[in-house]
Amino acid sequence: MIDKLRAFRDRARELDREDPLRRFRRRFRIPRGVIYLDGNSLGFLSRDSEAALQKALRSWRDLGIRGWLEADPPWFYMAETLGAMCAGLVGAASDEVVMSGTTTVNIHALGATFYRPAGRRTKIVADELDFPTDIYALKSLIRLRGLDPAEHLILAESRDGRTLDEEAIVKRFDETVAMALLPSVLYRSGQLLDLEFLTSRAHENGVVIGFDCSHSVGAVPHEFDRWDVDFALWCSYKYLNGGPGATAFLYVNRAHFERGPALAGWFGSVKERQFDMSLDFEPARGAGGWQISSPSILSSAPLIGSLAILKEAGIDAIRKKSLQMTRFLMEMADELLAPEPYGFSIGTPREETRRGGHVALCHPEGLRVAEALRARGIVPDFRPPDMIRIAPVALYNTHAELWTLVRRLREIIDTKDYGRFPSERKAIS
Numbered sequence: 001m002i003d004k005l006r007a008f009r010d011r012a013r014e015l016d017r018e019d020p021l022r023r024f025r026r027r028f029r030i031p032r033g034v035i036y037l038d039g040n041s042l043g044f045l046s047r048d049s050e051a052a053l054q055k056a057l058r059s060w061r062d063l064g065i066r067g068w069l070e071a072d073p074p075w076f077y078m079a080e081t082l083g084a085m086c087a088g089l090v091g092a093a094s095d096e097v098v099m100s101g102t103t104t105v106n107i108h109a110l111g112a113t114f115y116r117p118a119g120r121r122t123k124i125v126a127d128e129l130d131f132p133t134d135i136y137a138l139k140s141l142i143r144l145r146g147l148d149p150a151e152h153l154i155l156a157e158s159r160d161g162r163t164l165d166e167e168a169i170v171k172r173f174d175e176t177v178a179m180a181l182l183p184s185v186l187y188r189s190g191q192l193l194d195l196e197f198l199t200s201r202a203h204e205n206g207v208v209i210g211f212d213c214s215h216s217v218g219a220v221p222h223e224f225d226r227w228d229v230d231f232a233l234w235c236s237y238k239y240l241n242g243g244p245g246a247t248a249f250l251y252v253n254r255a256h257f258e259r260g261p262a263l264a265g266w267f268g269s270v271k272e273r274q275f276d277m278s279l280d281f282e283p284a285r286g287a288g289g290w291q292i293s294s295p296s297i298l299s300s301a302p303l304i305g306s307l308a309i310l311k312e313a314g315i316d317a318i319r320k321k322s323l324q325m326t327r328f329l330m331e332m333a334d335e336l337l338a339p340e341p342y343g344f345s346i347g348t349p350r351e352e353t354r355r356g357g358h359v360a361l362c363h364p365e366g367l368r369v370a371e372a373l374r375a376r377g378i379v380p381d382f383r384p385p386d387m388i389r390i391a392p393v394a395l396y397n398t399h400a401e402l403w404t405l406v407r408r409l410r411e412i413i414d415t416k417d418y419g420r421f422p423s424e425r426k427a428i429s
């Protein structure tokens with residue numbers, strides 16, 4: 001075992017030496033002695049984001065209300081400017097993406113627009129492994145139409161409780177379905193769904209389809225336009241490193257610009273006429289029309305820095321390194337963490353086309369093992385019943401950190417050190 005550990009350590013060093021993205025780690029403010037592997041829950045602060053936020057604060061201080069037009073970039077166009085910066089990450093035109101609201105609010109805004117139950121087509125397809133807020137939002141959208149979620153929300157089932165089978169999902173697309181909303185990457189197992197396949201089958205069956213890409217944008221390339229996705233939304237505090245509660249993004253395929261937003265608000269106006277203060281709403285022609293309120297400038301400014309870093313690094317290079325790191329972690333887990341007495345198993349699909357940016361390590365004592373890791377300065381997170389999620393982020397994590405993680409996990413089991421932590425979950429795990 002010692003030999004194997006050593007061999008993996010040498011591999012880790014070699015991979016880090018050859019890493020073309022190595023220089024980006026210095027752009028992040030990772031505290032000394034901390035190994036941060038939770039970038040799929042909250043991405044880390046970069047120096048670039050910190051500077052952009054401080055600049056926004058200075059503009060507020062120095063310009064006051066004039067900041068809406070005179071700040072750099074002007075706040076009035078910030079949502080469109082950042083939308084255009086994000087469009088390249090998802091394979092969309094710049095007017096198809098806008099920064100707006102939050103993930104759940106955007107599900108409401110786009111769901112209100114795209115869920116149009118009519119005739120026999122009244123149902124929504126989602127899945128039973130979805131992030132709960134998505135399901136809460138879909139149920140309320142169904143209730144708002146005077147329908148019963150028990151009858152009109154179809155949850156595609158998982159056979160193993162961890163992954164979904166795309167063939168089984170598309171079997172649910174029939175003439176009773178109006179809309180589907182599915183995740184790109186499942187938040188627990190890290191499975192990446194085949195969005196192109198799901199979209200083409202949805203359309204063959206007359207179903208409008210959207211995706212919640214919170215767990216993939218910034219880690220995985222997307223091609224919304226080429227796949228002909230109808231709509232999408234994603235948060236910006238995970239792999240986009242926008243900061244806690246940062247303003248989210250939404251995508252509307254230009255084929256649907258005519259529909260206009262179902263939930264109107266003055267920030268969705270045609271920009272040149274927003275301040276005419278007319279009582280007749282004229283929505284902007286583009287994703288911008290789906291904005292509702294004034295954008296939160298202080299929760300958006302960090303994205304100016306972080307999106308620039310993502311662009312500089314390039315999403316293809318990011319994906320390549322991410323896959324290399326998750327592969328390396330799974331290889332180490334197979335050799336060093338699966339055998340008794342360690343007993344870890346991998347809950348993430350192995351195929352490159354089927355996994356996102358994180359790896360789920362499953363262990364019956366997962367909750368307490370995660371606490372024992374935190375006590376050692378390693379930050380993972382935990383999702384019940386048994387998943388420790390490890391997200392090696394291409395921009396700031398190293399293979400050497402993954403090697404240290406594995407060594408610490410072995411030590412925690414060898415010494416049964418997890419035994420000193422309570423088995424109740426804290427408010428956030």
Ligand SMILES: *Cc1c(COP(=O)(O)O)cnc(C)c1O
Pocket residue numbers: 102103104105131133134183187212214215235
């Ligand atoms: C992170 C995440 C959310 C978070 O929703 P908020 O409205 O930003 O709190 C929603 N859905 C999915 C799939 C997520 O991964």
